[in-house]
Amino acid sequence: MTEYSPAELAVILFDSMRDISAAFRRALRANPEDFVKQSFELIKTHGGGVYNKVKALFYDGDYRREVLGGLDKRGVKCVTYFSKQYPPSLKRIPDPPAALYVKGDTSLLSRRLFAVVGSRRTSPQAIALCRRISESLCSQFAVVTGIADGADTAAAEGALKGGGAVCVLPYGCDYAYPAMNKRLIDEIAGKGLAVSEYPPQTDVRAYRFPERNRIIAGLCEGGLIVSAGEKSGALITAEKLAEYGKKVFAFPYTPGIQTGAGCNALIKRGAKLCDSEKDIFGEFGLSFGGRKSDLSEEEAKLLKTIRAMGEVFVPTLADKTGTPVYMLLPLLSSLEIKGFVARLGGNRFSAV
Amino acid sequence: MFSKIMSYALQGLEGVAVEIESDVAKGLVAFDMVGLPDAAVKESKERVRSAVKHSGMFFPMGKITVNLAPADIKKEGSHYDLPIAISILKAADEISAPTDGVIFLGELALDGELRPVTGILPMLIAAKAEGFKRFVIPSKNANEASYIEDTEVYALCSLKETVEFLKGEKTFNPVPHRSFAAAQSSRTYNYDLSLVKGQKVAKRALEIAVAGGHNILLSGPPGTGKTLLARCIPTIMPDMTFEEALEVTKIHSVSGELSEEGIVALRPFRSPHHTATTVSLCGGGNSKLRAGEISKAHKGVLFLDELPEYSRQALESLRQPLEDRVITITRAGGAVTYPADFILCASMNPCPCGNLGSAYKTCTCTPSQIQRYRSKISGPLLDRIDLQVEVDGVEYDDLASDTKEESSAAVKQRVERARAIQRERFRGEGISVNANMGERQIKKYCKLSKECEDILRQAFETLHLSARARSRIIKVARTIADLQLSAEILPEHVLEAAGYRSWEAQL
Structure with missing residues (x-):
């Protein structure tokens, strides 16, 4: 015991x-x-x-x-207000949790923490970028996220790969919501750290989500809002981050994209615009080694074309480059596997 | 007096010889039929009586007993009318000409005319295998019978003609033999790949699917041409051989769906509506075990539009036939095996609102909604669909329409080449296409270089593929290599194959 x-x-x-x-x-x-x-x-x-x-x-x-x-x-281990591992940053928020029920690698709590959160409805580009940034962030931070679909899931997956995934659950560890994330939660509990303010038997209630968001905000030195509609829960996290004096970053969006309206509003109000990991590392005065690139000549050329064209359909790309589709597909697959392009559905691709 | 006439019964696609024995005895006037006749056969009494009368002959008075032997097989259908009539007439001494070795098949109208019946082809084939050479069938079934060689088939119009034929009062010419090649070349598909603008990725996927016999799932927003693409699949499949055509024709003949032509020369394309029941898909029925849509799609394409809308039960029932390529329908009345070797092409929207991946509209579904929608298709069924492809989310008008699209014939050539390579490879294995490879054969024929293994591993990590996807990707990679005439599976083949997994694409 x-x-x-x-x-x-x-x-x-x-x-x-x-x-x-x-x-x-x-x-x-x-x-x-x-x-x-x-x-x-x-x-x-x-x-x-x-x-x-x-x-x-x-x-x-x-x-x-x-x-x-x-x-x-x-x-489950319990990190209470009086425990040595209790994150000091949490003690500074107005309503600190009395105890954190944690499962996994507790040492992650003593690392520098950074939040990456977003809405459930997130475009594939933002998902891909979020995954990449979360992975890169792990060189300096442990990445804290919620466990909703979409952006949160992508952040958790990226962070798992980078080796610093912390997720804060809005319910006890006996539950999983949505149920399809059970596997991901188990994986995080195994390789990262799953945190909850609530004893294990606590069930899922809507009001616990905002309560949980304050813990994400309290734990971290700053946070990135990947996507947020006008009334997204991610905005609550952003609000709390600002309230606690933490740095807020947000992805920029084209006007008219619903899932980005909240992010743009944040930027308007002074959040920092972020479109690559450099923006975050730079703000904290940290250096970033840059992305490893092991692209072949053809892949690099194709990536350049895609960058120039924005969102592009495969047939259009084939016409533009004069490469037959059956030669393009392997290149695109390879770029996707290496994380340089995102598949947007309907055979559309965009650079990340 | 007593007489014996030969006819045939069908059990599924198998023909069984039936002897029709009649006895006309003195006594009270009666007409009894024994030997497990079903309703349609029992009713033939009235048709026979009237037909004989209107053909200018006497229907015998007395106690008539007709026995259909063997007495333990259920006799179904209306094609016993003619043999019963001939048998009675012979027993009544109206006809004395020999009828040995002649098979009679046909339904009678009240005025003695011969009406067409279903299942002529399988009965003819079975009878021919048992050594019967001469047949009398309704004239409207002549086309169907004309493709069978070395037989003497007389297609007659009425009972009267049949009697004249037997007595030798008139001479009739047997149905002339027709060649299958001519029938095949005279028919063309209504669709062609050159009609489909754009959709290069999907077209490429169709080519791979047909080349390797893979099942394929097309997903895309509504109105992007999934159905049109599916209809083009038969046009790029290799031409049917005569044996294949006969097999298909048998099924269509038994189902009564044969066209004027008399033979199915083009690969069938079946698209049952999504309200289809398990029985209508797989076959079954109370007394007569009918072939289902999957058997009617034998050697062709079964197209299931809006896959998630089909009932779960109906979809799950496809699993076993997809694996075994035949279906055995078992009911209390017996069991029947129908072939069911088809390419399954399914289509669906990518998400409940249908707009995921569309260039014009925004998708409003959350990932868990999409997940729920997709989970209507079970994993085991999905395992049998090797290619999961997205169609471009663009309407055709938007695509440059002046570009010349490749015709089905050109694609077919490449497909046939790839199929030839596979036949060569699987000689003696009992399979002919890559899609049918089992784990053992994948190990044997799909050796991956270290580089390919690395790519595959990386793909699994980054793209979050399920373990199930692995053998699917390898099989498809093998087919791509065959299309490219490459003996080895190269990295680009694996990469391309890994791209056909829209199902598992991140949400």
Whole structure:
């Protein structure tokens, strides 16, 4: 069984009793040194029934073993407000989580952290760019993201490849939403770190998503908004990042693209425009080694043509270059595998 | 008096000789039929009685018993009318001419005219194999019978003519033999690849699919020409051999779907609507086990438009025939095996709103919506579709229309060349195209160089392909290599093959 100090244990126990969490959090924020006593004082206001029940459970050895055993069984460790690994940056936000339930490589929390988040509806180009940037960022940062479809998933996949994926879940680790991301969550828990503010049995609720976003913002030194509609959840993260005084980056979009309206609005309000990893590294005064390029002569030539044409259909490309389609397809596949072009659907390609 | 006449029964596509015995005895007037006749056969009593009367002959009075032997096979269809009539007339001494070795097939009208029946071809082929040479069939079935060599087929118009023929009162000429080559060259497809503007990627994929016998999935926004492309598939398939054509014609003959022509000279293209049931796709039925769409598409193309709209059950039922190339339909009444060796071409929209990949409209679906939509197609079924291709999200008018498009004939030539290479390779393996390779054969014939292995591994990592995709990509790469006349699978072949996986494309 994982060993916890008495203070850590108290946080875990209080946190396991969800109906009193607000009271105990308030106590924790107001007076961390004596929060157990303060908590009980506050719980008294709930009325005698709740108070007696909480007190009985708090000192019940069986209940204690059940809670800790449950965590161990799931392979979940608890990083509480009082733990050494608790990220100091989180203590600076107005409403820090009392505990983080983590699964995976805890040491990632001590790395420099950078958020990459976005909307579920994200264009294939942005997805491809997001994946690439997330991977490159891992040379200096661990990349923090949510676990929605689209941009978040792409960021997580890129970061997994780069070796620094942290994802913050808006529910307990027993759940996965959307269900098709279960595999990805497991992979992150295996090779990266899955973090949740909530005890494992906590289910999926819409209001927990914004709560989760504040943790992403609190953990990171800055964040990149890959895509955001006018009312995207990614904007909440951006808002929080700005509120906590972190750096906000956003991809630029052509006017009229719905999935980019939020990003453009952010840039208008002073977010930094980002279209390559250089922008981020530059802002933090870090150097970036550049992208490895092992393109053949033909591939390089084709890439140049695609760059010049923007979004391009394969037949148009064939006409333009005079190369038959069956010779183009292998080149395009190869460029896609190497991450230089994105497949947009309908046989359209664009450079990344 | 007693008489015996030969006819044929069909069980699926297999013909079984049936003896029709009649006995006319003195006694109360009665007409009994025994030997498992179904409703259509039982009703023939009335047709026979009237037809005989209107042909100017006497229908015998007395106790008539007709037996259809062997008595344990169910007799279905209306083609027993003629043999029953002849048999009764012979038993009543109206006809005394010999009828040994003649097979009679035909339905009677009340006035004695002979009406066409289904299944003439398979019955003729089966009878010929058993040594029968002479046949009397309805004149409207003449075309169908004319492609069988070394037989004497008399296509007659009425019962009266049949009697005259038997008595030798009039001479009739047997149906002249027609050559299959002539029939084939006289028919052409209504479609041609040269009619399809643009869509170069999809056309290339079709060529690969046909060359290697791969099943193919076309996905693209509505109105981008998926159906037109699919209709062009038969035009680039190698011409059917006579044996293949006979096999196909048999199925169409049994189903009663044969055209005037009498033979299916062009590769069939079947496109059942997406409300099709399992039985209509695979075959079945209560008494008569009919061939389903997959068998009617034998040696041709089965086109399933809007794949996710088909019922799950109907789609899953395709898995076994896609693997075995035949389907055995089993019912309480027996089991029948129909061939079902077809290329499956399916089409679908890329997402529920249909606009993913369109150049004009924005897709409003989230990745999980798309995932849900696509998950209507099960993994095992998908495993059997080697090529997953996107069609260009452009309408034709937008593409330069002055460019000359390659004709189907030119593509067909390349396909035939690639097929020849595969026949040579798989001699003695029991398969003839790359798509049918099993794991063992993939290991044996698709050796990948280290470079190719590296590319494949990299592709899997970057493009998030499922493990299932691996053998699909290798098989397709083999076909591409065959088309390029390359003995080895080269890196560019693997790369191109890896591109035909729109299904697994990132959302």
